Amino acid sequence: MEKLTKREVVILKLITLGYQNIQISETIYISIHTVKAHIRSIIRKLDAKNRAHAVYIAVTNHLLDD
Secondary structure, three states, X not given: OOOOOHHHHHHHHHHHOOOOHHXXXXXXXXXXXXXXXXXXXXXXXXXXXXXXXXXXXXXXXXXXXX
């Protein structure tokens, strides 16, 4: 499993809180296109099927623990 960047971890944490792409964009001041690119990268790195599966993988593997 490839290591997530700090920005990807922040985005994944927001996804776990139920944030949609536009909310993530507005919260951390990046474009919606950049949010989508980060989410694609997260899904690829975690070998997930979708964003919900990525959250499951991250939580079960303690990737979001500080």
